[in-house]
Amino acid sequence: MILMLKMRCVCSFTTLTWFWFAWTHVADFLCRVSSYFDSRGWMRIYSEHREDFKLKWCVTKSPAKYRSFREGRHLMYQIPNNMVLTTKIGLLRSLREFEQVGRKVQHGHRWLKMEEFIPSTYRMDMKKERELFFSHFTQQEAVESCMWICKPTNGSQGRGIFLLKNTQDPLLLKFAFSHSLAFSPPQASFPNIRYIQKPLLLDGRKFDVRSYLLIACTAPYMVFFRHGYVRLTCDVYDPMSNNLSTHLTNQYVQKKHPHYSELKEDTVWSMESFNTYVNLRFQVAKGLPRDWVLGAFARRMQQIMTQCFFAVKDKLDCRPGFFDLIGCDFLVDESFKVWLLEMTCNPALNADCEVLKEVIPRTVSETLDLTLELFSKCRLRKKILPLASQKDFVMLYSGASDHACSKTSNGIKLDKKKIKRNHTTQPKRESKVEGKKGADNPLPKVTSSL
Structure with missing residues (x-):
């Protein structure tokens, strides 16, 4: 589903402003966004290849979708490397x-x-952390029963999630890793997160x-x-x-x-x-x-x-x-x-x-x-x-x-x-940590009483 709109005179943009919208689910949200822009004089355009838009709302990210972006001239939903x-x-x-x-x-x-x-979280795509997890689990089980939840790093809607609930589950997972069963590098990119058993x-x-x-x-x-x-x-x-x-x-x-x-x-x-x-x-x-x-x-x-x-x-x-x-x-x-x-x-x-x-x-x-x-x-x-x-x-x-x-x-x-x-859409290498530059206004102090 693709939506584009054109605007007559909103804020201080040019006389005609176009809005491009791509959404893969829920028609009611499409209608809601369309209504928002309709009420402000924007007009929809339907070609994702046009470059005369003022705002682009994209659900999925790809280099092609950002190629036409012009900084300071266009608005675009989703920071590329978020x-x-x-x-x-x-x-x-x-x-x-x-x-x-x-x-x-x-x-x-x-x-x-x-x-x-x-x-507590362990990355299963890193050998050192994976081995540390299996070692920690064995020691922890000797003291108390604990559960872990495994979530794909890019997953959503509950897809690919599974639980480790007993002493046998981690052993089976360890066996699968050691024999490369079902876990090629993309599938191994999930963290093991300690399950909060008493919510x-x-x-x-x-x-x-x-x-x-x-x-x-x-x-x-x-x-x-x-x-x-x-x-x-x-x-x-x-x-x-x-x-x-x-x-x-x-x-x-x-x-x-x-x-x-x-x-x-x-x-x-x-x-x-x-x-x-x-x-x-x-x-x-x-x-x-x-x-x-x-x-x-x-x-x-x-x-x-x-x-x-x-x-x-x-x-x-x-x-x-x-x-x-x-x-x-x-x-x-x-x-x-x-x-x-x-x-x-x-x-x-x-x-x-x-x-x-x-x-x-x-x-x-x-x-x-x-x-x-x-x-x-x-x-x-x-x-x-x-x-x-x-x-x-x-x-x-x-x-x-x-x-x-x-x-x-x-x-x-x-x-x-x-x-x-x-400008790159890829995260930095793990070993490199950038320091902060510039002097931004200080963050208001946030206190919490729990």
Whole structure:
């Protein structure tokens, strides 16, 4: 499915502006985006080979899709090398490198240790870590029973995920690796992640929280957080169940449940409903502050997301015109510790239940409002802050100074060395860690009371 639109007079673009859109699923989201642009005078165009577009929304990334991009003139959804943040191994590598550098360079902040928000993880595509995992598992099993979850680094919708639940499973996996069974290099690119066996439950069911990280502008960086929604399983939680739908909360997996159509509305909660539930069930019993969900929990998510952004800030392709909306999934365990499960590019934006019909359209509209406002202000050399379109999104980081963006006659003035360094769509080699350059405005300190 491809969509392109043309605009008559929006913000300060040229008289005719075109919008190109490619989406592989959900017609309702296609209609929602079309409605957004229709109401603002944009017109759709249908050829992906045209180069006179102003905004291109792509789901899948390929060199061909970025070939026609012109920095400072075009807007394009998805930063080309966002895999340093949105793949499981990419994020793991970025955080490890950042933690190593962070011990020496604090930038005035107290960064979290990875073990405070990332479950123990081993890369199975690296021999040393693979052997360390098998050794660790054997020792750990002698002390306590533990489970591990294996996720393909580029996977989505629950595809390719499996659990290691007993002492025999890792032995079988080790045998498969040692005999090269079913694991060619691409298949071996998955991390083994320690499974949180005692998650907090809502009415006996496992859940996680989908929040959003918006990089609305890359030159200068403008980064935002937004609340999303709670995703629950259909079935009551049983850690020893062989049914993946008991362990995975995403809607693609839950839709396979035989009673999903009847339970659908109860598999997605609003953050307000989650907050009310925690106030009623856990505030007194666990000694939590009132509105823990909307207060301490929200701040913790923001703190983690900010650290993840800083881990990739000097790696991302920051040519002006790129923007990205990233889905961030968090789990809360029974002791109310917050864990980051993963960050995903191109998060699902379909709205097939009442909560999503409220959350998704507002998220999409404000994402585009902020992106267009920032792009327009930079082109016109206007002061960036305050942002008239900012409503539900919370600013995590601003690289904008108080004065207007420095521009050339044809758009944003660029640091050519930085562009050359960042334009590649491939992540850096593991052994190389780039230091930070320049003096950005300091990040507002984020504190958390958990």
